[in-house]
Amino acid sequence: MRKREDLLLTVEAVHAAGLDETLWPNAMASMSRLFGSIGATMESVDKKAGVLTDFWSHGVPDGSDVEYAEHYVLTSPRMALSDPRRFGEIGFDYMLLDEAAMDRDAYYSEFLAKADMRYFIAGALLRNDAVNACVAIQRSPRQGHVGDAEIAMMQSLLPHFQQAYETTRLLRGASRSRQMLEEAFDWLSDGVLVVGEGGLVLFANAAARGISSRGDGVRIVRGRLDFSVSAATSGYERALSAVQRLRLGLGSLEAAQDFHAPDATGSAAYLVSVRPMNPALGERRRGDALALVFIRAIAQDRKARLLAREVFCLTEAEGDLAQALVDGVALRQYADRKRLSMNTIYTHLRHIKAKTGSQRMSELVGKLSAYSAPLGQVEQGR
DSSP, X not given: OHHHHXXXXXXXXXXXXXXOGGGHHHHHHHHHHHHTOSEEEEEEEETTTTEEEEEEEESOOTTHHHHIIIIIXXXXXXXXXXXXXXXXXXXXXXXXXXXXXXXXXXXXXXXXXXXXXXXXXXXXXXXXXXXXXXXXXXXXXXXXXXXXXXXXHHHHHHHHHHXXXXXXXXXXXXXXXXXXXXXXXXXXXXXXXXXXXXXXXXXXXXXXXXXXXXXXXXXXXXXXXXXXXXXXXXXXXXXXXXXXXXXXXXXXXXXXXXXXEEOTTSOEEEEEEEXXXXXXXXXXXXXXXXXXXXXXXXXXXXXXXXXXXXXXXXXXXXXXXXXXXXXXXXXXXXXXXXXOOHHHHHHHHHHHHHHXXXXXXXXXXXXXXXXXXXXXXXXXXX
C-alpha cells in the first residue's frame, strides 16, 4: 500500500514539474525515494553540438553535471541507448556492458565511482538524430543492478515523464514566442494590450503604458482598462463579451469590435479595437490570453490631412466625411455642420465603403484611422 502511495505522489510531482520546470528537482527526489535509489537524474543532450541542454537531479554531488558535460556527455557508454534502432524506451547497464567492461571504462571506474554510483535504469523522453532526453535512477554498488520490479516501475512511470517533459518544452516555446511578440509590440506607436479572463491586462506595450499615464480617456487601473466615459466602458464590455462567446462557440469571427474612447471633455481621443487572441473553439483555460486590444490616438488637429483620401482615391467631399468619421463625429452632427441632407451623407458613405472594401462601420473607421496622421507629420516625412 505504501509503495502505491509513493507511486501516486511521484506521478503528481512529475506533472507539477511539467507545468513549472523549477519543480523538476522535487520530482527527481520523489522518484529516488520511490525506487530506493541513491539518486535520480533527468537530462537532455544536443548530440550534434555535444552540449548538455537540460540537467535536473537529486542525490548527485554538486558540480558533477559540469564534469559530465565537459568530459562524458557524448563518450559515456550509456549514450548508445539513445539509438532507437537498437534499443527500446527502457534501458539499463547490462544491455550494454558486463561487470568487467564497466571496470575497464573510465566513465564507470572514475566518474561514477567518485559519486558512489554504478548502475542505472533509464527511460527515453525524446530520441532523434539531434536530441537525446532521458530520465534515470542511479544506484550504488551496494544497491546492485536493477531487477524486474524496477524495470516494471520505470515502464509505468515513463508515459507520465514523457507527457510532462513535452509540456515543459511546449511552455518554453510559448514563453519565447510571447517574449518576442511583446518585444515587437513595443516598437508600435499604437497602444497594444493582451487581455485575459475578466478583462485582466496580461501585457501592455510601451505606447499603451504611455496612454495610461496621460489619463486622458483610457487608463489601466488595478490591472484592468478603465475609460473616462460610460459609453466607452459599455463598448469595451460588449467587445469582451463577444470574444467570450466566440470561445464558447456561440459567436463568429465578427466578434472583433471597434469603438471610440472620448476623453473627459467628450472629444474622441482614441479608437479602441478588440480582436480575439485565439479564435479556436474549445481552447479555454484559466489564465489564457483572451483578446488583443489596440488603442490608436485620434488626431485632434482640425488641419489634419487624411492619407486615406489619396490611398483610396476619395473625392474631397468623401475625404471630409472620412475625416469626420475618424474624429468620432456623428453623421447627423456632420450633416448639420455642413448643411447637407442625410441622403447626401449616406451617398458619400456608401461610396467610401465601396472604395475601401468595408462592410461594417467599425471596419471602415479602422481602415481610415490606419491612414490618418497630423499634417505636420506628413509634410516633414515623420
